[in-house]
Amino acid sequence: MIFLTGDTHGLLEIGRLGAANFPSGERLTRSDAVVILGDFGLLWNDPPRGEERLALGRLEESPWTTLFVDGNHENFSMLHALPEEERFGAPVGVVSPNVLHLRRGYVYTIGGKRCFVFGGARSVDRKSRTPGKSWWPEEIPSAEEYRRGLDSLEACGWSVDWILTHTAPNHILHALDLHKYLAGDPVSAYLDEIHREIAYEKWFCGHLHRNRCFPNDRIHVLRENIVNGDTEEVVSVERDRPPLRERIRSFARLRPLEGD
Numbered sequence: 001m002i003f004l005t006g007d008t009h010g011l012l013e014i015g016r017l018g019a020a021n022f023p024s025g026e027r028l029t030r031s032d033a034v035v036i037l038g039d040f041g042l043l044w045n046d047p048p049r050g051e052e053r054l055a056l057g058r059l060e061e062s063p064w065t066t067l068f069v070d071g072n073h074e075n076f077s078m079l080h081a082l083p084e085e086e087r088f089g090a091p092v093g094v095v096s097p098n099v100l101h102l103r104r105g106y107v108y109t110i111g112g113k114r115c116f117v118f119g120g121a122r123s124v125d126r127k128s129r130t131p132g133k134s135w136w137p138e139e140i141p142s143a144e145e146y147r148r149g150l151d152s153l154e155a156c157g158w159s160v161d162w163i164l165t166h167t168a169p170n171h172i173l174h175a176l177d178l179h180k181y182l183a184g185d186p187v188s189a190y191l192d193e194i195h196r197e198i199a200y201e202k203w204f205c206g207h208l209h210r211n212r213c214f215p216n217d218r219i220h221v222l223r224e225n226i227v228n229g230d231t232e233e234v235v236s237v238e239r240d241r242p243p244l245r246e247r248i249r250s251f252a253r254l255r256p257l258e259g260d
């Protein structure tokens, strides 16, 4: 079985995969996978801090295999320095034997599903971050990664089972009314082109901090929900939180404003 969830943002939200929130995880085995759709964020401080090491150790000890697509908030120097080995039919970065980075532009066969993977996105907050400390230009794919993606799709006749990405194609940003914040992201433009050409069964992505399904496109945007990829059932205890802006608005409504 393959389970998927949205951004974990390192120590902030990796607890989502704990038994209290993900009880069905306890019954999984190493042949099952949990896929984090970018902004994994646990390889952040180099070398990792104590709590990060503990969290990575807990993931390694989990009954399943953890796979992650890279997002935009990642330490790409650390991701690129990982030892690489062939798993699921293509190269992965090895954090530890059961915690693996799925690289951009490859087609992996995971649990019998041919999955095209393409991470990365442009950070809207990049101007407030420090290059090499809290932001890395490699969030935007290289020409080689873009080309690899097209070559991999060519090799499989532009037909896969699932697509796993961090951000979504542009038309999904519009549908969620997020295009004004995320306009001009070259990764979304690339994914739009791919979306026009490719045959696929399901597409899963993160980045947009929403849980939404677009049935016509079979695109699942995930945030805190953990879903069973086959059945599309949400299995996490915490689910469907409203977007942050709505939560702040409703909080503000509860408190009298100045002058009220």
Ligand SMILES: [Fe+2]
Binding pocket: 007, 009, 039, 071, 073, 207
């Ligand atoms: Fe994120």
